[in-house]
Structure formats: structure tokens, C-alpha cells
Amino acid sequence: MTEGDNLIEVSIATELKNGKVRMKDSRETASRHRGKMSKSMSESKGPLNQNQEIGYVSEDMLRMIVESAPNGMLMTDEKGKILYLNPQIEKMFGYSKSELLGQHVEELVPQRYSESHATYRKKYIAEPEARVMGNGRDLFAQHKDGTEIPVEIGLNPVKTEQGVIVIGTVIDITERKRTEKLLIEREERLHEIMDNTTDAIVVFDNEGVVETCNRRTNALLSSGNEELRDIRDIITPENRDGFSEILKRAKGGDKITDIETEIIGKGGKRISVSASLVYTNSEVGKFIITIRDISERLMIRQKIIDLEKSQIIGKMSEGFAHHMGTPLASMLLRVQMLKEDVPDIPGCEDVSKKLDSIERQILYGQKVIQRLLKFVSKPGSEKRPESLSELLNESVEIIRPLLKKNRIAVELNTPEDLRVLADSNLMQLVFSDTLMNAVDAMPGGGIISITAFGEDGTETAEVKISDMGHGIAQETIPHVFEPFYTTKPAGKGTGLGLSVAKRVINDHGGEISISSKVDSGTTVLIKLPILNAEARC
Numbered sequence: 001m002t003e004g005d006n007l008i009e010v011s012i013a014t015e016l017k018n019g020k021v022r023m024k025d026s027r028e029t030a031s032r033h034r035g036k037m038s039k040s041m042s043e044s045k046g047p048l049n050q051n052q053e054i055g056y057v058s059e060d061m062l063r064m065i066v067e068s069a070p071n072g073m074l075m076t077d078e079k080g081k082i083l084y085l086n087p088q089i090e091k092m093f094g095y096s097k098s099e100l101l102g103q104h105v106e107e108l109v110p111q112r113y114s115e116s117h118a119t120y121r122k123k124y125i126a127e128p129e130a131r132v133m134g135n136g137r138d139l140f141a142q143h144k145d146g147t148e149i150p151v152e153i154g155l156n157p158v159k160t161e162q163g164v165i166v167i168g169t170v171i172d173i174t175e176r177k178r179t180e181k182l183l184i185e186r187e188e189r190l191h192e193i194m195d196n197t198t199d200a201i202v203v204f205d206n207e208g209v210v211e212t213c214n215r216r217t218n219a220l221l222s223s224g225n226e227e228l229r230d231i232r233d234i235i236t237p238e239n240r241d242g243f244s245e246i247l248k249r250a251k252g253g254d255k256i257t258d259i260e261t262e263i264i265g266k267g268g269k270r271i272s273v274s275a276s277l278v279y280t281n282s283e284v285g286k287f288i289i290t291i292r293d294i295s296e297r298l299m300i301r302q303k304i305i306d307l308e309k310s311q312i313i314g315k316m317s318e319g320f321a322h323h324m325g326t327p328l329a330s331m332l333l334r335v336q337m338l339k340e341d342v343p344d345i346p347g348c349e350d351v352s353k354k355l356d357s358i359e360r361q362i363l364y365g366q367k368v369i370q371r372l373l374k375f376v377s378k379p380g381s382e383k384r385p386e387s388l389s390e391l392l393n394e395s396v397e398i399i400r401p402l403l404k405k406n407r408i409a410v411e412l413n414t415p416e417d418l419r420v421l422a423d424s425n426l427m428q429l430v431f432s433d434t435l436m437n438a439v440d441a442m443p444g445g446g447i448i449s450i451t452a453f454g455e456d457g458t459e460t461a462e463v464k465i466s467d468m469g470h471g472i473a474q475e476t477i478p479h480v481f482e483p484f485y486t487t488k489p490a491g492k493g494t495g496l497g498l499s500v501a502k503r504v505i506n507d508h509g510g511e512i513s514i515s516s517k518v519d520s521g522t523t524v525l526i527k528l529p530i531l532n533a534e535a536r537c
Contacts (some may be wrong), residue, residue, distance in 0.1 A: 062158060062165065072170040078125050078163050080105045080118070092172050094144035110142045128157030128164055141170065150177045200291040204231045211286065220293060221265050231289070234263045236270065250279045250287065260294065272298050324369060332362045361398060383508070385531050386422045388452050388461055389414040395431035399439065407445035414452035418461055419531040426504045433497040434465050434524050441469025441522060454530050461530045466523040472516040480514055
């Protein structure tokens with residue numbers, strides 16, 4: 001033996017004809033084994049597969065392969081008896097080589113699987129092929145101390161002069177299973193945290209395909225049993241180009257937090273939300289978007305704004321009453337003086353009628369100022385049974401000169417017996433202000449249609465005031481009742497008329513709404529409770 005040759009000590013159990021097992025040792029140089037292997041490989045016509053006949057291989061070569069393998073390997077005969085094993089098997093199972101040689105391989109199988117394993121082994125020997133054992137099942141081996149070990153096993157049959165020998169490769173996957181368990185537990189905890197947050201959380205890829213989302217996402221955004229599949233499905237059409245830019249910014253490392261916008265929620269309903277977006281720079285980048293429904297927050301914010309505006313309106317009304325009260329009183333005094341002098345002037349009979357009209361309107365203005373001042377300082381009104389027809393007629397008469405000047409006709413259709421419980425001054429203020437808006441919308445003239453009706457069996461009267469004006473854009477309609485919001489040119493409106501009108505109608509237990517289309521006119525619908533029979537008595 002030359003210097004440098006590696007000695008390999010081989011122990012092999014050979015079954016004799018009488019059924020006994022005899023142990024023998026042999027020493028051979030690694031170089032000799034390598035020579036045999038090289039010769040065998042040079043004579044081979046190519047790699048074997050499961051459809052080819054298994055060729056004969058020397059037992060020495062098999063022992064060399066098993067001994068030098070980094071994983072646990074053992075050799076068994078057709079009856080499942082262990083012929084050879086490498087040190088890795090000893091280390092893995094806690095047995096010495098002498099304890100296992102000649103034993104059935106079921107010695108390494110947990111007792112609850114022994115019987116079924118023997119059956120599977122016999123079927124395998126009948127049709128041997130190179131394959132992974134278990135076909136997707138979890139496999140377990142048994143340590144000498146009884147501990148079960150999760151394993152992966154590969155089987156390779158080899159024909160020898162003594163018959164078919166099966167080489168089994170055994171890999172202990174305990175650490176892998178432990179890691180998998182930790183990952184599963186971590187993922188479950190993550191999902192538990194996600195499912196218990198009040199925000200919707202969505203994870204999606206670079207193409208917008210949703211990979212996972214939490215329970216809140218389904219409650220907020222999904223309809224029925226349909227789950228969110230593409231993040232673009234919840235982006236409103238007008239925001240899609242902007243959303244693509246936001247994705248680019250997030251991918252570039254920008255922090256995207258608390259963006260207030262609208263998304264498409266359950267049933268196609270638009271929802272006001274605050275959204276934050278991050279991009280994870282892993283091997284396959286993912287976007288994580290957090291969505292919070294802020295509808296209630298915006299509602300509270302709007303109430304605060306409305307309250308502040310109402311306070312401003314109150315202060316303005318006080319100033320308005322102070323500055324307008326004196327001039328109106330002076331005008332009323334002069335009109336009354338003129339009424340006393342006119343009868344003595346020949347040919348001025350018609351002037352008296354006009355002065356009467358002026359006097360009525362000045363008195364109406366004074367009452368409106370007084371009632372408006374009371375209303376904004378302490379909501380509440382002096383309601384009495386009123387004829388809805390008379391209220392509408394009087395409101396038309398108030399702006400009659402303006403209607404005539406602008407060549408606008410009024411079509412009035414109201415039943416005489418329709419009565420409501422109302423503050424006449426404030427209600428006339430609402431009707432006349434609505435009519436004034438209609439006049440401003442038709443600078444070239446036109447027709448204003450006023451219809452009032454209350455169907456039998458209902459408790460609500462409806463008043464519709466429609467014009468033929470330029471109309472209002474759809475995106476503007478939700479804002480028309482906000483204080484200081486106006487669609488009129490600068491200097492033409494204060495933005496207070498409809499805000500005050502809404503407050504007056506609400507105080508009367510009613511509702512006011514607007515429907516409009518650009519260049520097709522506007523309709524204001526006012527609903528008021530009908531005065532019931534008991535209240536009339």
C-alpha cells in the first residue's frame with residue numbers, strides 16, 4: 001500500500017443459506033475503489049432510469065458510495081435486512097453499526113407504522129425504481145431512545161450478484177420542520193394582528209394583483225363572497241393615473257402616508273379614506289397599503305366647520321340688522337308720509353297702490369331681519385298654521401318687479417287646502433330666495449314652475465321650484481348648502497341663501513334638496529310636514 005492511500009474499513013453482513021448472518025471486515029484502498037468506479041462508469045452506456053433494467057454493480061463499489069456519502073445511507077436486501085450503514089446513520093439514530101447490521105429496517109420505523117411499512121417495502125421490491133419515499137406524506141423514523149425523527153428518504157435499487165439491494169438515503173429534517181413551524185406560527189400571528197386591526201390592509205404585487213388582505217378589507221371593499229383580486233378595482237377612474245405615480249414614488253423609497261382620497265367600496269359606493277403605502281424591497285417586491293375609513297371623521301370635521309360658519313353668520317346677522325334697521329325705518333317713515341300727501345295731489349291715485357306695495361315690502365324686510373336675528377342666535381321659530389299656497393303666492397309677489405324686469409313668467413300650481421305649521425316670515429324668506437336664484441340663472445328670461453302637492457295618506461307636502469337656467473355641475477351640487485359657498489360670479493352672491501334655507505327647513509322638520517344638469521335647468525325640492533287634522537282644530 002502506497003503512502004497517501006486512504007484505508008476504508010468495511011463491515012458487511014452476509015446472509016447464509018441457513019439464515020444466519022455472518023459479519024466480515026475487509027480493508028481496501030480508496031484508490032482501488034476509485035479505479036473500479038471509473039471502469040464501471042466508462043463501460044456504462046448512460047444514466048439509468050426507472051424504465052431501464054437495473055445493471056449489476058459490485059458490492060465493494062456500493063459500500064464505497066455509502067461510506068463516503070454526507071447524508072445518512074444504508075443498504076438493505078430484498079427482505080429488508082440491513083446489510084450496511086454509514087456513520088451518519090449511527091449518529092442520527094443512536095445505534096452502533098453492530099446493533100443494526102442484520103436487523104430488519106423496521107427497527108428504525110415507529111411501531112405504529114411498522115406493519116404498513118413492511119407492506120409498502122414488499123410492493124417496492126416487486127417493482128423497484130429510484131424514487132422519493134412517501135409520495136407527499138410526512139415520514140418519521142425512530143431513534144434508539146424512542147424519539148420520532150421527521151425524515152426524507154430516497155430509494156435506489158441496485159442489482160448485485162446476491163440480488164437486488166436497496167440503497168436508502170435518510171435526511172433528518174427536524175430543523176427544517178421546526179423552522180417551518182415557526183414560520184407558520186409567525187404568519188398566523190401576523191394574520192391575527194391584521195384581522196384585529198380596524199384598518200384594511202392589502203398586500204399586492206407589482207402588477208396590482210392582490211396576494212393577501214385582512215378581514216377588514218373584505219368587510220369594507222368586497223361584495224358578497226367575492227374577494228378583492230386587483231388593487232385597481234378600488235381606485236376611482238379619475239384617480240388611476242395619479243395612483244400609478246404614487247406607486248412609482250413608493251417604489252422609489254418615498255414615504256406615502258395619510259393621503260385623503262376616495263375609493264370604490266362595497267356595492268360600488270365611494271368611501272372617503274386615508275391611505276398609507278409602503279414598498280418592501282425583497283427578492284420579489286410587494287406593496288402594502290393601509291386603508292382607513294374616515295367618513296365619520298370628515299362628518300365631524302364638517303360639523304365643526306358648519307358650527308364655525310354658523311357663528312360667523314350670527315355675527316354677520318347682528319351687524320346686518322344694526323346697519324339695515326335704521327335705513328329701513330327711515331324709508332318706512334318717508335313712505336308713510338308720502339301716502340298721507342299723495343291723496344291731495346290730483347292724478348296720483350295709482351301712486352298710492354305702489355306706495356302700499358313698497359310699505360308692505362319694507363315691513364316684510366324688517367320682520368325678516370328680526371326673525372333671522374332670533375333664528376341664528378337661538379334656533380327656533382314662531383310657527384303657526386299657514387296655507388302653503390298663500391306663502392308661495394306672497395313670495396312671488398315680493399319679487400314680482402324683478403320677474404317683470406327680467407321677462408320671466410311664473411307658473412304656479414298649488415292646492416288651496418294644503419296647510420303646514422310654519423313661521424311665515426322665514427318660510428317666505430326661503431321661497432323668495434329660491435326664486436331669486438332661479439331668476440339669476442335665467443338672464444335671458446324664461447319660465448319658473450312652482451308646484452305644491454300632498455298625496456292622500458302621506459304626511460309630507462312637497463314643493464318643487466324649477467327653472468330653465470344654465471344648471472349646476474354635478475360635482476358642485478354636494479356643496480351648495482355649505483355656508484359661503486356660491487356658484488355665482490364674485491360680487492353677485494354671498495353663499496348664505498341656501499345655507500340659511502336648509503337650516504330653516506330643517507328647523508321646520510323638513511328637507512331640501514337640489515337636482516340639476518348643466519344647460520338643462522335646476523329643480524329645488526322642499527318637503528314639509530303637513531298640518532294634521534288635530535292640529536288644525
